Amino acid sequence: MPELPEVETIVRAVKPYAEGKKIQAIRSDTPRLFRECKSFGAVKKAVEGKRIIALERIGKNIVFRLDGEYDLWLHLMMSGSLLTGREAGKETYIRMEIELDNGKKILFRDIRKFGRVRLVEKIDTSMRLGPDALVVSFSQFAYIIQRKKKAVKTVLLDQSLVCGIGNIYADEILWYAGVMPLRNTDSLSMEEIKKIYKYMNTVLSAAIRVAGTSFRDYRKPDGSEGGYFAARKVYQRTGEACAKDGALIQRTIIAQRGTHFCPAHQL
DNA sequence: ACTATCCCCTGACGGC
DNA sequence: TGCCGTCAGGGGATAG
Known part of the structure; x- marks a missing residue:
């Protein structure tokens, strides 16, 4: 997507x-x-x-x-x-x-x-968008995360808070950060927020370098496919072994979306 | 004002 | 072969 x-x-x-x-x-x-x-x-x-x-x-x-x-x-x-x-x-x-x-x-x-x-x-305020995920500073991001009391994945998907992250990259970012998608944002330590911020940047940047994730419909304007699907760690890997610890990837539903995570290292 | 749920669309795919 | 249910999911609308 x-x-x-x-x-x-x-x-x-x-x-x-x-x-x-x-x-x-x-x-x-x-x-x-x-x-x-x-x-x-x-x-x-x-x-x-x-x-x-x-x-x-x-x-x-x-x-x-x-x-x-x-x-x-x-x-x-x-x-x-x-x-x-x-x-x-x-x-x-x-x-x-x-x-x-x-x-x-x-x-x-x-x-x-x-x-x-x-x-x-020209100056539009109707879009109700938060700062772009690749532009937001760490202090802004930490403030946004900390003032919400919802599942961290729900917050990452909310475009009015930070914009640009969708279902695939929310799962990938949280896998790298070692945080369970269902974790409430008010229980996150500053260390964990730092990790989420860090991997938000590295995952999105790495995906841009290989032209995104082709899953089902997405193609580049010239018709070719993006390369991130092969590099993904959890998205659509239900039942497969986690690349970090070998535990089996599990799937649940959060905010109406299929959510994938490793039950061993995501806490 | 805030949050949770519903729904729009179409195609792919698995089960029987 | 073909029918049916499920899944893919961003975000506006609506209910609570």
Whole structure:
């Protein structure tokens, strides 16, 4: 699923393709994608003819910074991806096509139609996002963790606290940190919070270096797969031996999500 | 105001 | 062969 490393990979690939170009046309036959906008027509009117000043990632969110009144915001949700150098007619599940003024196209592919587009003001406060997981300082992070009294995994998944972490990396980070996903944040020692912070950075950075985790739907814009699935320690390894101590990986449900952990070294 | 639960979508896969 | 249940899960909406 596209989490911070996957969205970062996509944005890095699309950046040189999009930045500095004008949006010639935007097309879509999936009204559902624009369910949070007034209408598709309103989006069309706001973005066509506008230049893409920059392409940015904030957590799992993608923002096309435009030289108009609004920016174009996109969330890939679970099965969304951006494709470059391809024709819409030759691909399946294309929900939106952005044609640039050089004739090239950015395609939004999304099997499950969970993705969403918004027009956002230049300074937007409606997204309710905490600081990005790769930007937040340790003191900020410790403060955020300590003022919550919930399962640590739930806190890591809450985008309004820290944004960018999803189900795969929450499990991976907690495996490295040696902390049980169900542990209440008010019981964590400062040592444990330090470990979670440290591995949040190392796991996300390592995943970006290999272009993310391809599990089910996620692919890079050129169609190739990310390499982190092979490197993962717990996610989707239920019943396998833990790489650290050989105990069998267990699975439970936290916050409606499959949660994987080692019962021996995660305390 | 806060938290927990439901639900949107589609395809893959295992069991019978 | 094909039908059915389960799983994948981000985040907005809604109930409490």
